[in-house]
Amino acid sequence: MDKLSLGVDLGGSHISVAAVDSSGAILLKEVAPLSRNEEHDRIIDQMIDMLRSLRQNPGLNGRQADRIGVGVPGVIDMDRGVTLFIPNLKGEWRGVPLKDRIEGALDMPMVLANDVRCFTLAEFRFGAGKGSTHMVGLAIGTGIGGGLIVNGKVHTGLDGVAGEIGHIIIDVNGPRCGCGSYGCMEALAASPAIVSMAVRAVRQSAGATKIAEYAEGDLNKVTAETVARAARDGDFHAVEIMDRVGFYLGVGISNLLALLSPDCVVIGGGVAKAGEVLFEPIRKTLKATVHTAPLDKIRIAAAQLGTDAGVIGAATWAMASA
Amino acid sequence: MDKLSLGVDLGGSHISVAAVDSSGAILLKEVAPLSRNEEHDRIIDQMIDMLRSLRQNPGLNGRQADRIGVGVPGVIDMDRGVTLFIPNLKGEWRGVPLKDRIEGALDMPMVLANDVRCFTLAEFRFGAGKGSTHMVGLAIGTGIGGGLIVNGKVHTGLDGVAGEIGHIIIDVNGPRCGCGSYGCMEALAASPAIVSMAVRAVRQSAGATKIAEYAEGDLNKVTAETVARAARDGDFHAVEIMDRVGFYLGVGISNLLALLSPDCVVIGGGVAKAGEVLFEPIRKTLKATVHTAPLDKIRIAAAQLGTDAGVIGAATWAMASA
Numbered sequence: 001m002d003k004l005s006l007g008v009d010l011g012g013s014h015i016s017v018a019a020v021d022s023s024g025a026i027l028l029k030e031v032a033p034l035s036r037n038e039e040h041d042r043i044i045d046q047m048i049d050m051l052r053s054l055r056q057n058p059g060l061n062g063r064q065a066d067r068i069g070v071g072v073p074g075v076i077d078m079d080r081g082v083t084l085f086i087p088n089l090k091g092e093w094r095g096v097p098l099k100d101r102i103e104g105a106l107d108m109p110m111v112l113a114n115d116v117r118c119f120t121l122a123e124f125r126f127g128a129g130k131g132s133t134h135m136v137g138l139a140i141g142t143g144i145g146g147g148l149i150v151n152g153k154v155h156t157g158l159d160g161v162a163g164e165i166g167h168i169i170i171d172v173n174g175p176r177c178g179c180g181s182y183g184c185m186e187a188l189a190a191s192p193a194i195v196s197m198a199v200r201a202v203r204q205s206a207g208a209t210k211i212a213e214y215a216e217g218d219l220n221k222v223t224a225e226t227v228a229r230a231a232r233d234g235d236f237h238a239v240e241i242m243d244r245v246g247f248y249l250g251v252g253i254s255n256l257l258a259l260l261s262p263d264c265v266v267i268g269g270g271v272a273k274a275g276e277v278l279f280e281p282i283r284k285t286l287k288a289t290v291h292t293a294p295l296d297k298i299r300i301a302a303a304q305l306g307t308d309a310g311v312i313g314a315a316t317w318a319m320a321s322a
Numbered sequence: 323m324d325k326l327s328l329g330v331d332l333g334g335s336h337i338s339v340a341a342v343d344s345s346g347a348i349l350l351k352e353v354a355p356l357s358r359n360e361e362h363d364r365i366i367d368q369m370i371d372m373l374r375s376l377r378q379n380p381g382l383n384g385r386q387a388d389r390i391g392v393g394v395p396g397v398i399d400m401d402r403g404v405t406l407f408i409p410n411l412k413g414e415w416r417g418v419p420l421k422d423r424i425e426g427a428l429d430m431p432m433v434l435a436n437d438v439r440c441f442t443l444a445e446f447r448f449g450a451g452k453g454s455t456h457m458v459g460l461a462i463g464t465g466i467g468g469g470l471i472v473n474g475k476v477h478t479g480l481d482g483v484a485g486e487i488g489h490i491i492i493d494v495n496g497p498r499c500g501c502g503s504y505g506c507m508e509a510l511a512a513s514p515a516i517v518s519m520a521v522r523a524v525r526q527s528a529g530a531t532k533i534a535e536y537a538e539g540d541l542n543k544v545t546a547e548t549v550a551r552a553a554r555d556g557d558f559h560a561v562e563i564m565d566r567v568g569f570y571l572g573v574g575i576s577n578l579l580a581l582l583s584p585d586c587v588v589i590g591g592g593v594a595k596a597g598e599v600l601f602e603p604i605r606k607t608l609k610a611t612v613h614t615a616p617l618d619k620i621r622i623a624a625a626q627l628g629t630d631a632g633v634i635g636a637a638t639w640a641m642a643s644a
Binding site: 002075121133136142146148150151155156157158159160161162163164165167168169170171172173179180181247248251254258259261262263288289291292293294297298 | 397455456470473477478479480481484489491493494496502503563571573576577578581584585610611613614615619
């Protein structure tokens with residue numbers, strides 16, 4: 001019988017743990033809330049508890065899991081299985097030996113990977129990128145992460161950090177990014193940029209936009225989702241913002257195509273849920289800016305696996321490293 | 323005895339043909355001038371004549387060449403061996419079946435490749451990139467071309483067009499590029515951009531720059547080399563231009579590092595001959611803009627094989643495809 005792997009997706013507000021088979025199917029999954037202010041030791045203990053309970057769950061009908069993959073939203077040392085920088089968690093997890101802790105507690109081999117690289121692998125093997133040879137995955141949320149598949153394999157590069165698509169500079173005169181550079185795609189098109197454009201639009205339009213209505217008149221309640229919803233409902237200001245965001249994303253993706261000539265680009269993450277109000281300006285921008293790669297042969301697709309892509313990818317990564 | 327390959331480098335002003343062994347050494351080489359206004363049929367006849375004469379040259383001491391690699395400065399269909407677009411040659415070589423013509427005339431298998439991808443392969447195997455695993459090659463001249471080595475192999479991508487580094491957009495508000503987009507690295511940092519900045523500097527400084535002196539007071543004689551020479555001699559205006567060019571190149575290379583995390587970047591082409599006046603601002607920009615890739619472990623090196631890289635790479639490509 002087909003062996004199982006255990007996948008862990010460490011998010012900013014939750015931990016997901018799942019038992020996954022080689023076809024990418026989830027047999028059992030558990031999700032627990034996570035406090036960003038918790039010490040990393042406590043969070044790791046929580047992961048270990050969840051993994052132990054999953055492994056012994058009678059719902060697996062006696063099927064054995066023999067390895068673990070963990071995806072984290074930050075920079076890691078893949079070889080040593082140590083986290084180097086997870087910006088959204090307390091203490092930034094600098095130098096946390098996650099692999100040693102988890103392997104020690106569960107006596108199973110573990111691999112550590114970046115969460116968006118896990119998302120990319122899952123979409124490539126089982127989702128929107130199925131059948132592709134060279135694929136790029138993008139996850140657009142509070143940041144923009146990415147992953148590269150070259151010749152059917154995840155390309156991780158030196159120190160395992162390849163794929164930082166969000167930090168491609170597309171406007172040398174642009175705003176400062178969290179990374180320290182100016183004009184990265186992430187600084188221009190992730191949800192904080194969308195919210196900031198929307199707040200300004202609400203102020204300048206004296207509230208005459210559906211964004212204000214959907215945020216119940218409270219600027220603190222403006223989110224990328226509010227803007228996307230208003231855009232879908234035809235609100236002028238919201239459409240204008242999504243057009244601009246789609247333009248920036250289109251330019252960034254155009255750069256990926258010029259450089260890598262992939263056959264497929266899969267776009268996921270919270271912001272991508274906006275759907276056509278975002279994909280339409282992305283496609284329009286690609287038509288205007290792609291001159292070397294064969295755009296008509298390249299699929300630009302929405303992610304298909306939803307929030308499960310992270311755990312499925314982490315578990316699949318563990319299997320692939322067997 | 324080690325077999326030989328014949329390499330052809332079709333430039334904008336010359337054709338080079340060489341017999342190359344598996345260590346990348348050139349046994350014999352012939353270079354002939356090329357008129358851009360010549361019909362492609364005549365140019366192909368010239369290539370065939372040069373290849374025939376090289377193959378029979380007694381200087382090879384009876385060693386046999388059994389395959390041919392041809393590098394061209396443009397877009398190609400690698401699978402069919404057809405040129406799609408060579409901007410600097412008459413008629414732009416749209417749909418020229420180079421492989422069929424040459425294989426028919428010489429009765430030897432031929433591979434067609436982009437010239438900068440050939441340069442990249444040669445530098446990777448025998449030049450500045452030796453020992454690398456993931457390398458990026460850049461050739462900066464009248465345009466900016468590139469090539470990618472991933473896991474020791476040239477990554478050519480869909481339709482063989484991966485590596486168009488010059489068409490990475492780094493300034494969405496920048497000047498129009500020859501490709502049709504705005505703000506590509508090539509539009510900002512290749513020799514036409516350098517010359518245009520220099521001509522303006524000469525005008526605005528009322529000739530009080532060494533650039534004017536080295537161009538003998540004739541604005542039509544200003545070249546990227548003139549500017550580099552003036553910068554090396556400490557001319558304020560020329561240094562400022564090279565700083566700006568190095569900044570743009572640094573931003574583009576920073577994008578490559580964020581995306582691919584290579585262990586080595588090799589920079590060649592006419593503009594790169596400027597040396598430290600260009601490499602110093604590139605390195606300074608990388609320090610300011612690289613935040614995810616491990617910059618201290620990545621070699622940023624000048625190309626080592628000079629103008630021979632093209633023929634060596636083309637011949638090596640043919641061997642590798644055997």
